Amino acid sequence: MRTISRGRRAAAASITAVGAIALLAACGTAGGGGGGTASEQEELGDFEGSVSILAWPGYVEDGSNDPEVDWVSGFTEKTGCAVVSKSYGTSDEAVSLMKTGDYDVVAASGDATLRLIAAGDVAPVNTDLIPSYAGVYDFLKEKEWNSVDGVSYGVPHGYGANLLMYNTDVVSPAPTSWDVVFDGASAYSGKVTSYDSPIYIADAAVYLMAHEPDLGITNPYALDETQFAAAVDLLKAQRSHVGEYWSDYLKEIQAFESGDSVVGTTWQVIQNVLAGEVSNTAVVLPDEGATGWSDTWMIASKAKSPNCAYAWLDWIASPEVNAQATAYFGEAPSSDAACDFRDDCEAYHAGDADYASKIWYWTTPIAECVDGRTDVECVDYSKWTEAWSEIKG
Amino acid sequence: MTSAHTTRRAPALPRASAARRGSAFLTAHPRVRLGLLLAAPLFWLVVVYIVALVLLLVTAFWTVDSFTGEIRIDWTLDNIVTVLTGALYQTVTLRTVGVAAAVTVIDVLLALPIAFFMAKVAGPRLQRILVIAVLMPLWASYLVKAYAWRSVLSQDGILEWLLAPLGLHTPGYGLTATIITLSYLWLPYVILPIYAGLERVPDSLLEASSDLGGRTWRTMRSVVLPLAFPAIVAGTIFSFSLSLGDYITVNIVGGASQMLGNLVYTNVGAANNLPLAAAIALIPIVIIFGYLALVRRTGALDNL
Numbered sequence: 001m002r003t004i005s006r007g008r009r010a011a012a013a014s015i016t017a018v019g020a021i022a023l024l025a026a027c028g029t030a031g032g033g034g035g036g037t038a039s040e041q042e043e044l045g046d047f048e049g050s051v052s053i054l055a056w057p058g059y060v061e062d063g064s065n066d067p068e069v070d071w072v073s074g075f076t077e078k079t080g081c082a083v084v085s086k087s088y089g090t091s092d093e094a095v096s097l098m099k100t101g102d103y104d105v106v107a108a109s110g111d112a113t114l115r116l117i118a119a120g121d122v123a124p125v126n127t128d129l130i131p132s133y134a135g136v137y138d139f140l141k142e143k144e145w146n147s148v149d150g151v152s153y154g155v156p157h158g159y160g161a162n163l164l165m166y167n168t169d170v171v172s173p174a175p176t177s178w179d180v181v182f183d184g185a186s187a188y189s190g191k192v193t194s195y196d197s198p199i200y201i202a203d204a205a206v207y208l209m210a211h212e213p214d215l216g217i218t219n220p221y222a223l224d225e226t227q228f229a230a231a232v233d234l235l236k237a238q239r240s241h242v243g244e245y246w247s248d249y250l251k252e253i254q255a256f257e258s259g260d261s262v263v264g265t266t267w268q269v270i271q272n273v274l275a276g277e278v279s280n281t282a283v284v285l286p287d288e289g290a291t292g293w294s295d296t297w298m299i300a301s302k303a304k305s306p307n308c309a310y311a312w313l314d315w316i317a318s319p320e321v322n323a324q325a326t327a328y329f330g331e332a333p334s335s336d337a338a339c340d341f342r343d344d345c346e347a348y349h350a351g352d353a354d355y356a357s358k359i360w361y362w363t364t365p366i367a368e369c370v371d372g373r374t375d376v377e378c379v380d381y382s383k384w385t386e387a388w389s390e391i392k393g
Numbered sequence: 394m395t396s397a398h399t400t401r402r403a404p405a406l407p408r409a410s411a412a413r414r415g416s417a418f419l420t421a422h423p424r425v426r427l428g429l430l431l432a433a434p435l436f437w438l439v440v441v442y443i444v445a446l447v448l449l450l451v452t453a454f455w456t457v458d459s460f461t462g463e464i465r466i467d468w469t470l471d472n473i474v475t476v477l478t479g480a481l482y483q484t485v486t487l488r489t490v491g492v493a494a495a496v497t498v499i500d501v502l503l504a505l506p507i508a509f510f511m512a513k514v515a516g517p518r519l520q521r522i523l524v525i526a527v528l529m530p531l532w533a534s535y536l537v538k539a540y541a542w543r544s545v546l547s548q549d550g551i552l553e554w555l556l557a558p559l560g561l562h563t564p565g566y567g568l569t570a571t572i573i574t575l576s577y578l579w580l581p582y583v584i585l586p587i588y589a590g591l592e593r594v595p596d597s598l599l600e601a602s603s604d605l606g607g608r609t610w611r612t613m614r615s616v617v618l619p620l621a622f623p624a625i626v627a628g629t630i631f632s633f634s635l636s637l638g639d640y641i642t643v644n645i646v647g648g649a650s651q652m653l654g655n656l657v658y659t660n661v662g663a664a665n666n667l668p669l670a671a672a673i674a675l676i677p678i679v680i681i682f683g684y685l686a687l688v689r690r691t692g693a694l695d696n697l
Contacts, residue, residue: 099665
């Protein structure tokens, strides 16, 4: 601390300040150290009457957005658990919201699940208490993003890819490559949109995998320094053509409606909403492949309503509800039985384990390369976060 | 009051109750009296402002576990060094200060004539109507106004429709849009103090100036502006500091641009790096302190 000799008062003030700092440091506002102490539930008790859920937009629909789209009312009728839900825009947001302890249940993607488990924010899930779990595709069970050491931390929800959306009036010919948002972005300068999250760096890596084979990228979440720098440079070049970054899906919907954005990364649900309002947008899964997500319903380790939470996990995994929810978001369901309630399972290659393996599911990048390389150290997620701020400038 | 009167009229000794003893003690000890009076507001000031600020300062020296997002109390200067030396933070700081300065200049230029008209030209009836008109936008939510500007400035918005016949185009989303929107949002906060300041300028001074041969501009420059200067400064403090901390408007109409507030927001909300966010949050605090110090040197604060 800088001390300016200005008489006793200044000295007294600085002593007070130092005292205050020492005191505060002692008390601290840091969260309690990592958990992992939570254990799975043995049996179910009475329903608590309400459950609070944190999920991606379109996952918990109670008819307030569209009266036709409602799978919450049935749950409340059946169990008496009222549902309070909040939607989030990026996995990072979900991770920090779960730290508040306000939510019983979370629907998390693969780039958030392991971080939630490591921080002790979610508890192991006793899948025996969830009858619907038996029907879930085996290739979604006990994966590295929803289980640790054979202990399941949740119930799979569905999976899908991040698609390329374009305005059919402006963007022609119809794109089949991510090229329109990277090397060819200058054609639509100022009207390109990108997903506002560090994980979007993986989209650039997927593009580089196809277009710069010399870099030797084999997994977009395992990037060494050189590969990472190439992806960041690509995104910095893209930055000058980006009109807007989006993480709020409503913002992207509005930007495509008004023509402020004409091409960029999207989710199927955004196209589904837009299709109901305008007819000049389309989506495509580009040739290079795409990043995607595989989501898991998890229960907070400090859940206030664990019984309602288990009931919700069973409800959302039951074929009819899972079909409704995944169809609305535009992703493949988690079970074959759900396909009986959907007529578009083919389009999402539901149950096709081979196709599912071609989507690069969101995973948290860590220093120990997830592609198995041991001779180099990979760039970890905190560096991705820093780089993302720098890309946006 | 009444008790004082009774005591004077009836010199009989009052009964010595506890309240009376306390009151006598307080009369004899003015410092204790002052202390008791100030205790509640001081408690509030200390807890809400000073402790919060100190906590912010302290958090900036901690670190965060990048994987789990838990805060660890490892004392380090890394965050401060990053913020001071990182090219990103310098660029964003300059951009933010630039936006705040532009908003302030625009608002003062707009507010001066409006406030002068309200204070010196308009009749009492019109004056009241104008004050209400200036306050009216404050009745609507900040978000509603920002989103309204989003649709006004959009590619198929009303501005494009108005400008297209002239061969011009809407600026689209970006820094220009941010400056326009912020200028609109903070205008009432600049008009009101300037209006209040101009109201206090006696009309007789304006008349004296014109009696002595001062023309309009001369009177403005030599009489009105110096007297209204503290009020103008008060207005600029509002628009400058509000713009400096804003992140919602730039998120809605700023396109891909970031301001300091956005960096704080992403570090708290998305990156979950509270210590770095705290370190970034210190930048606007330092700037505002610098601005206030600058203003103090002009003596404007003494006249407030």
